[in-house]
Amino acid sequence: MLILFYELYWKRRNYPPGPIPLPIFGNLLEIAKAPPGYEAFRKWRKDHGSVFTFWLSLKPIVVIADFDQMRETIVKDGDKFTDRFSFEDFNRFIRGGLYGILTSNGEIWREQRRFTLHTLRDFGMGRNLMETRVGLN
Structure with a gap:
């Protein structure tokens, strides 16, 4: 339960909203599932606004779109x-x-x-x- 709390809330609390990352992979699988790559970013912008955070593995990336x-x-x-x-x-x-x-x-x-x-x-x-x-x- 503690790991779930950390993954879903604690590590993301100081960043703009964005898609929920998977442990270890971050949002890489979502990017891979939405060829040609940028489709995931379009969806995230639509869902979370023009400033959002996605995760490359364990590294947060803030996007200004x-x-x-x-x-x-x-x-x-x-x-x-x-x-x-x-x-x-x-x-x-x-x-x-x-x-x-x-x-x-x-x-x-x-x-x-x-x-x-x-x-x-x-x-x-x-x-x-x-x-x-x-x-x-």
């Missing part, structure tokens, strides 16, 4: 997420290293985040369309 919340998280609270968990061995094997703001950490993440934000601003993201039109007149 809303653009505005993602932008707010990366831009306003970005430094809180610099040292999050990453699949380093997997990324090194598949991608040749830890690149990009979604898979890197620490100083590399800060540098790439800064570059991305400056580039997006140069292309007009964050500018009010009316400001641009008024400036042209």
Whole structure:
């Protein structure tokens, strides 16, 4: 009974809601049962909202599936997420290293985040369309 309480409530209490993980496997079986992989995430977003937690084995992964919340998280609270968990061995094997703001950490993440934000601003993201039109007149 104690193990059931731990699995269903205690280990999940500080995370956003999400699918109930199986001991050891987490939600991997649900992902495998719903090809092509992302269907499970669509279902979880529909069931639990745009911010939810799923488990890869014993590791909780918090997903932000809303653009505005993602932008707010990366831009306003970005430094809180610099040292999050990453699949380093997997990324090194598949991608040749830890690149990009979604898979890197620490100083590399800060540098790439800064570059991305400056580039997006140069292309007009964050500018009010009316400001641009008024400036042209």
